[in-house]
Amino acid sequence: MTVKDTAAMIAGIQPVLNPGAWSFCAVTGGGTFPPDVFVAIQASEGTPLILSQASAALKMIKLQVQSDFEGVGLPAAVATTLSRQSIPCNVVAGDPHDHIFVSEDQASLAHDTLLKR
Known part of the structure; x- marks a missing residue:
């Protein structure tokens, strides 16, 4: 069931730190995407991608x-x-879950901060 109430959404975030590693890039032109694409957004300037990459x-x-x-x-x-902890992030909304991307060196602190909110 989806949650619409702001306070209920925030109270129920239950953040989970994914063990994988990710990168952002953009491609221009058509064609097929590599199999490790997590997100692809069609934009007038090109296609931003979020890729699963070990490094x-x-x-x-x-x-x-x-x-x-x-x-x-x-x-x-x-x-x-x-x-508030000086952690920059990129929020990617999804259905049914939202995803937060943070630098690898701040991931544990970001996760702990969200758990304690």
Whole structure:
């Protein structure tokens, strides 16, 4: 069941630190994507990709709450919580879960910070 209430979404995030490593890149033109693509977004400038790569420097934290598309404030609350610890992040909304990408060296702190929120 999806959660729409802001307080309920934030209370139910249940962050999970993914053991994989990730990288961001962009491609132009058509063609097929490599098999390790996690996210591809068609944009006028090209196609930004998020790839699963063992040697990459980003980690992903999956938010277990199934946030409703019409829910307001979850990405902002997560980004604000992490910013208080000077942790930059990239939030990627998904269905049914949102994903937070942080640098590898700050991943444990980011995960712990979200657990304690």
